[in-house]
Amino acid sequence: MMDLIEARKVAEQRDHSMKDKLMSMDEAVRKYVKNGDTVALSSANYNRLAMAAVREMIRQNIRDLTIAKTLCSFDVELLLAAGLVKKVISSWTSIGVVWGVSRIFRMRVESGEVEFEEWSNLGINLRFKAAAMGVPFLPTFAMLGSDLPKVNKAMTITCPYTGLKLIAVPALFPDVAIIHVQRADKYGNAIIDGPVFADPDIARAAKHVIITAEEIVDTNEIRREADKTCIPFFLVDAVVCAPFGSHPYDCFGYYDIDYEHVDDYVNAVKEGKLEAAQEYLQEYVYGVKDHFEYLQKIPLERVLAKVHRAKAIRYGWE
Amino acid sequence: MMDLIEARKVAEQRDHSMKDKLMSMDEAVRKYVKNGDTVALSSANYNRLAMAAVREMIRQNIRDLTIAKTLCSFDVELLLAAGLVKKVISSWTSIGVVWGVSRIFRMRVESGEVEFEEWSNLGINLRFKAAAMGVPFLPTFAMLGSDLPKVNKAMTITCPYTGLKLIAVPALFPDVAIIHVQRADKYGNAIIDGPVFADPDIARAAKHVIITAEEIVDTNEIRREADKTCIPFFLVDAVVCAPFGSHPYDCFGYYDIDYEHVDDYVNAVKEGKLEAAQEYLQEYVYGVKDHFEYLQKIPLERVLAKVHRAKAIRYGWE
Amino acid sequence: MTELRYTGAEIAAVVAARSVEDNKVVFTGTGLPLMAMALAQRLYAPNLVIVFEGGQVQPILSGKYTPFSPNDIRAGYKAVMLASTTDVLCLMQRGHVDYGFISGAQIDQYGNVNTSFIGDYRKPKVRLPGSGGANDIASLASKVIIITRHEKRRFVEKVDFITSPGNVDEKGREYHGLIFGKPLLIITGLAVMDYHPELKRVRLKALHPGVTLEQVLDNMGFKPIIPDKIEVTKPPTEEELRILREMDPEGRWVEHPK
């Protein structure tokens, strides 16, 4: 539990300079994600999932992972299907609200293969925020009176001023955070359009950070919108260009969800269980060399419609 | 110290609806700032001072104020000169770095008339953040080993996970926050360009909020940049149109500091002490009817040069 | 007057729409409660404010962009603010969320909800999706409304696991440190329930038109407190049903009559 001291030591030893960190997904994952790591993933159920990075992690067969994410989604679904996860720290795991509970998730957890350490949504968000702020805990009234502290071992604390009882959530320092954003420069300065979820905090909480971006932009674009930068370069180890990196999920301003793609997967798994999921992995992950080969498999016409729709939502077209 | 419960009660009783709150500065200050109030002011030393509102508070002679602000500046200087302050809760008080310690501030505090409750910069920022988050305290390693807790009565706390000692800073719930922003709509949705300092937090911490804005914009402009909204309408009680509302200080993207104006004041006070400050108040505050009459006293040519300079800084012109 | 046909989901949505005061903030997920709040905005509470856990404040609920999830990009359509999740959850902790909606796999006699698991934690019989924002809503919103199907297996004497607290137990919320907020209503397709102020237990409040007490009790695993006077829900009006069905023509979120 002295993770704080360890995490601070890693920060102190960083090369904090503004150097070029552009690399391929293959290289970024190989360098910064290891067997047994605690990996934080961006997004909350929908929008800006680090799907391209997750598919690369599966291709590289990185094992015994602990996944830390506020609300898990198709990213964790595929990692669970691939059998790479030993523990999930989260408030919720499904594929997406419309598709109900994931069969793969149930199977893995009900068999005891995977531990699901559950927090409330605010609870897991504050675990990242505590780490981001460099303190060992943060207080909240959430989870009082519930049974969550019995399983996640959250401790209570008394406010020294008011005597009020609160839950102290412990800081969570992931080994690596993988965050999909709309725009980043080659140094790792990252701009998120739309909801940020807990992503600025997970970047600050983690010991290492991989940014995957829809577009790599010139640093002058960052400087012109510097008040939208939510992750500064000195936290970042690797920057990867990953257009449609959240596919088949959505990305604010860039594309809406590829509903049909996910629906096909869910229906296949309903029938064929784990075997169907593995067939999906064979086709879309193991069977392709990289993210760009994956994209070749997506019908362009469908993609264009999703792009149009995302712009309509972003700009409030009627 | 059960401010939290009181502040939450005020929030629960609010009319949270999106209704038109545009009003004159006179009305806003009259309605929402009372004798004896704890008033939080936007900005930190420079940039987006709520000067127009402060001048109106002085005109209305609102007394026995406790001012809560991360770094006090010309705003608090004038309130101190006018003799309206009984206590300052802050980490630092001066006019601006270049002008050194304020003579008026020294006079008021050294005579015992005004209490200065001092925190570190992070300390006072976290007091607002605790209140913004709805918790009675937040932990930090700042201020340990210093004498600040001896005077500000900050208490220590032990982390239940690590056994580490931390300072718990108590939540600060101001009666009213007055925040100068670049853009707001008539409902109070506010966008800040450039550094936000603690302003999103003071809006959430306070029981009532007055927004003063350089420009009142259509809500459609807010909707198009909704990820830049940092204060949602339902926290806001009054919206006031106050162009050049931070004058003689700067406003990111809108105008640079009117250095000569402040310099003249500081030099006059160096000579004439409190009397000189009161002459300044007579000319620029008591002697004018409102903010727009005040603006008539500022040489337009000088103003235009400051506007140009702010744009050069904002857009990175060489 | 011809009798209107409607489903349990529809009357639940209608009752929910009638249950919220105007000028208040509602924190809701998608699906039925969102449709109910859209109905409320149209008929009873035009100045109701919607906030989603994805950080979206006051989006426009357009049929064209009906969100699948409080976190998808549609949920932010024309919102006036897109904040962080922690920000909106803390605004709730601060007291700015007047109504919160949750549902639940299991609900017990103190209004506690289980959406975590049934059986043993490390090897559960059924693993459910988990709290998500439900625990936060139940802990921090000023008034909490549960909307759920009225099924025997859902209403259990004691939940296997308290994911989201109602009154917790006979000692009540405050004893456990929950000094804010309170469970307000449970709305189902058959009835409306509230809570006995002293006993802290679920109490029947109203039966929907045509529903009998026996029907309600037969479909519950515990017996709610029966008050001296049981109300009867005012039936859905033609207008209420028309708007609900217009907003959701396929009955995807609020089931239509067959």
Place this chain on the structure above:
Amino acid sequence: MTELRYTGAEIAAVVAARSVEDNKVVFTGTGLPLMAMALAQRLYAPNLVIVFEGGQVQPILSGKYTPFSPNDIRAGYKAVMLASTTDVLCLMQRGHVDYGFISGAQIDQYGNVNTSFIGDYRKPKVRLPGSGGANDIASLASKVIIITRHEKRRFVEKVDFITSPGNVDEKGREYHGLIFGKPLLIITGLAVMDYHPELKRVRLKALHPGVTLEQVLDNMGFKPIIPDKIEVTKPPTEEELRILREMDPEGRWVEHPK
């Protein structure tokens, strides 16, 4: 070789510029330390990163827009990030600030700094501006450098009030809960000091060229630890002085020779 003329402020800035490692983050105010860091970027540490307490990350230090304060709009000229104050101060708490600069009205033998008040808290003899970010830097940055004028009234046995802790007392920082960071150097116009690792007290490290030990001690209210071997500062080079003066032609931030 002709002897170069320079002020105490200039040699202090030069020593500060030489004291920081490249590829590190520096948290600084405006004035002398900022000029020193700009000099470092030009000559010794091209990849040094500047962060201001106003939330500005890596602004371009253009002579045209030299900031008056870490919080004015100039301080954000061409920055790559404009964050909140709490955000950058917490990045420091998290370990991402390698060097922090502070100055002080009073400094004592344990390197503690007073910028709060002299005399009594409620009716002080002299009220100073207060901590600002100084306490945070002293508590949270990995290495802290004090730059100050070398005056007897500044270097006191014991400060009236510890605004910003150095080693606190003979027990050292850890005893008081400050498990991170350490005071690194005190740089003045006459000398450079560091700290005795066991005794925790200020120790003379180097005399600037032409300065005698007596001169240093005469201008201090306490006697620093004198090591066996006192270094002599390498004098400022022509290039160092030229760049410093080019950046600050009026000598506003770093005084020029008369």
